[in-house]
Amino acid sequence: QAQLEESGGGLVQAGGSLRLSCADSGRTSNTLQWGWFRQAPGKDREFIAAISRTGGTNFADSVKDRFTISRDNAKNTVYLQMNSLKPEDTADYYCAASTYPLGLRNAAYFRSWGQGTHVTVSS
Numbered sequence: 308q309a310q311l312e313e314s315g316g317g318l319v320q321a322g323g324s325l326r327l328s329c330a331d332s333g334r335t336s337n338t339l340q341w342g343w344f345r346q347a348p349g350k351d352r353e354f355i356a357a358i359s360r361t362g363g364t365n366f367a368d369s370v371k372d373r374f375t376i377s378r379d380n381a382k383n384t385v386y387l388q389m390n391s392l393k394p395e396d397t398a399d400y401y402c403a404a405s406t407y408p409l410g411l412r413n414a415a416y417f418r419s420w421g422q423g424t425h426v427t428v429s430s
Contacts, residue, residue: 309333309341309404309419316400316424319392327387327424329402338404340365341378341385342417345398345426352401352414358385359409367412370396392428399423 310333319325329341342357356376357365364376373391378384385402403417 309335309338311402311404311419311421313400313402313421313424316426318427318429321392321394321428321430323392323428324388324390325392325426327389327400327402327426329385329387329421331383331385331404333404333419335383335404337406338419339407340405340409340411342403342405342412343376343385343387344401344403344414344417345396346401346423347395347398350398354412354414355400356387357405357409357412363409365409365412389426392426394428394430396428397426399425 315327340357343355346352358376375388401423402421404419405417407416
């Protein structure tokens with residue numbers, strides 16, 4: 308089972324960039340995709356992006372022109388590069404792993420979750 312730990316959150320001004328990291332120290336042989344989700348205060352957790360074991364990617368429409376996702380297989384780490392950040396990107400960001408294939412975005416398909424890292428974008 309995946310054991311995930313996020314890092315890289317912080318405070319950034321609007322228009323700036325951050326890179327989030329997700330280290331997977333657990334058993335990854337059954338994982339088919341790693342995803343990023345976020346949850347803003349008072350809102351539901353929403354899908355942001357995912358990457359498959361073979362490098363395929365999937366993005367929410369709200370971020371697809373600004374965020375990229377990548378994976379370093381040697382380090383078992385997934386990255387979320389966030390550019391052109393907006394105040395509405397402010398949220399807790401979570402990394403998750405799934406034994407279901409890329410394209411299944413619902414959080415219910417992701418069984419392993421990190422503790423989250425907070426991102427604040429100031430206007």
